[in-house]
Amino acid sequence: MQLQAEQVALIRRSFAQIEPIAPLAAGLFYGQLFALAPEIRPLFRYEPGSPGMAQQGSKLMQMLGVAVAHLDRLDEVTPALEALARRHVAYGVEPAHYDLVGAALLWTLAQGLGDDYTPQVAAAWAALYDTLAAVMLRAAHVHTDQLAAERAMRF
Numbered sequence: 001m002q003l004q005a006e007q008v009a010l011i012r013r014s015f016a017q018i019e020p021i022a023p024l025a026a027g028l029f030y031g032q033l034f035a036l037a038p039e040i041r042p043l044f045r046y047e048p049g050s051p052g053m054a055q056q057g058s059k060l061m062q063m064l065g066v067a068v069a070h071l072d073r074l075d076e077v078t079p080a081l082e083a084l085a086r087r088h089v090a091y092g093v094e095p096a097h098y099d100l101v102g103a104a105l106l107w108t109l110a111q112g113l114g115d116d117y118t119p120q121v122a123a124a125w126a127a128l129y130d131t132l133a134a135v136m137l138r139a140a141h142v143h144t145d146q147l148a149a150e151r152a153m154r155f
């Protein structure tokens with residue numbers, strides 16, 4: 001899926017507004033994620049509010065930053081996203097979790113951007129997240145299927 005030029009501009013502008021408050025945004029994000037889906041909490045090694053969780057939040061924001069920097073050539077980040085997705089299988093992440101993370105991300109942007117969170121900005125971020133999640137889900141599914149096939153061959 002290709003993002004429209006106008007969406008690329010909206011995402012860049014709004015991410016620039018969020019970046020200076022990245023640690024706060026990451027904290028809000030995890031708070032909302034765990035409120036939406038408490039069952040996701042145990043997948044994370046760290047306690048909310050701990051230094052480890054802050055570091056985890058900054059990794060998430062960094063990865064989003066990489067995607068935002070490559071918005072007009074997302075193909076270039078596909079291999080990194082696929083590897084990320086395979087690591088997520090090992091973290092215990094399931095396909096159904098992706099929608100929850102997307103919802104928590106959009107909610108966080110709404111909090112951070114205030115009046116600047118227009119329907120257009122929301123739609124642009126939803127399109128970006130859906131694109132990233134689709135790449136990750138495809139890679140994660142293949143991986144899961146491969147594991148199942150390998151296991152089936154062994155037994």
Ligand code: HEM
Pocket residue numbers: 040043044045046056059060063064084087088091093094097098099101129132133136
């Ligand atoms: C576009 C979507 C996502 C992005 C960009 C993203 C990004 C990241 C990054 C950069 C890391 C750091 C570790 C690494 O690089 O392997 C990470 C770890 C993690 N992510 Fe994600 N993630 C996404 C979706 C999800 C979803 C849907 C879940 C579901 C709950 C999730 C749960 C986790 C967990 C459990 C960890 C490991 C935390 C730990 O080590 O305690 N992520 N994620």
